[in-house]
Amino acid sequence: MPGGGAAGAGDERHAYQVRSQTDRFTGPVFSVVSEEVTMPGGNLAVRDYLRHVGAVGVVALDDEERVVLVHQYRHPVRRRLWELPAGLIDVVGEDLPAAAARELAEEADLTAGRIDLLVDLHTSPGCSNELIRIFLARDLAPVPARQRHQRRDEEAELQVHRIGLDEAVRMVLAGEITNAAAVAGLLAAARGRDAGWRSVRPVTVPVPR
Template identity: 50%
Template sequence: MTAGADRAGELRDRPVALPVRSSEVAFRGHVWDVRNERFVLDGQEITRHFVDHTGAVAVLVVDEAERVLLINQYRHPVRLRDWELPAGLLDVPGEDPLASAKRELEEEADLAAADWWVLQDLLTSPGGSDEGIRVFLARGPSPVETDYVREHEEADIEVRWVALDEAVEAVRRGDIANATTVSALLAAAVSRAAGWRDLRPADAPWPTRSAGPRATGHPGHVPDEHDRGD
């Protein structure tokens, strides 16, 4: 039975360990690289380029009035100021994803939160990137002071509290298109309808099928002499 064949059983993503013939950095970028890999699928050797991503975290904050925190900033590749969640790369070697999420919330929204859960784990574009992003749901927000200085696109971030239902309606209208934000808002609406009982603990293991933090190593990743020392 081939790796792509249909199988009856539980509806979930399944890890597949294929022979990787070579793996090298084809282009080194400012934020992330493009990797060139040759692997074997069904006896055929295939070459693919993909974004070699550090992994990321995002935070959906919900307050006592069932409002969610959204931020608005400029994103040059799409030439938009889009509505997003506070988020950031897992680019500190060995840092716990929850610690990263707490830091990003402080830096981008000047907030801390009392209670944390895992809302969802996403693969943002599995055909072209190995990025895995963990979305946390945080409650009990409170303001904090930080000496972090926002620069570049972050310098003029707009922060807004929006009723969850209003945010979901904006998704339905097509007015919010950021993939992580769309997915998190819809997941939060479903979780709220279930009384928030389906949330996972904040320290739940990162699924092996996700890229996860670079420090843990990507499934099938073959380091080469061009890899960073992180």
């Protein structure tokens, strides 16, 4: 109902206040915290969640409307997943478009002449505050061989493929692509293309807080 949103917003000023916080684990990518939170009505509830450094992803689209996907092993799910070139926001002072360009170069050996903003995504808000910003990269060119990043660990076996955007969307809808950032980025890219790219935004748009 029309008035419900306003009343709810007012109620939230008095609810969901953090009364205490306990650090359970701290690592280089994420930490685990427990917080006592005031619920509507006044009850206290404990909420555990991952506090994440954040990430960027890139839908890299070439002149033939093929998207660059990587096939990479992910240990928690014990298998390879189709993903976008993506990575953590873990370089001090690096802005997000630069981080996206770095990940594109490191994982796909590509540079982009143009980068736009596609979509922002909370990957799993029930248990994590992770936000990934997904960019659209076009005007692709190869990184010179001598300047290419040396991949290690799981990335050493990372496979890079170019797949038609429509085929990638089919793979999403068929359950063959399940990585959340890839699903969101590919569907946003297909919608953006069909709308003549009117839906893309400048990379300077602030990140949702």
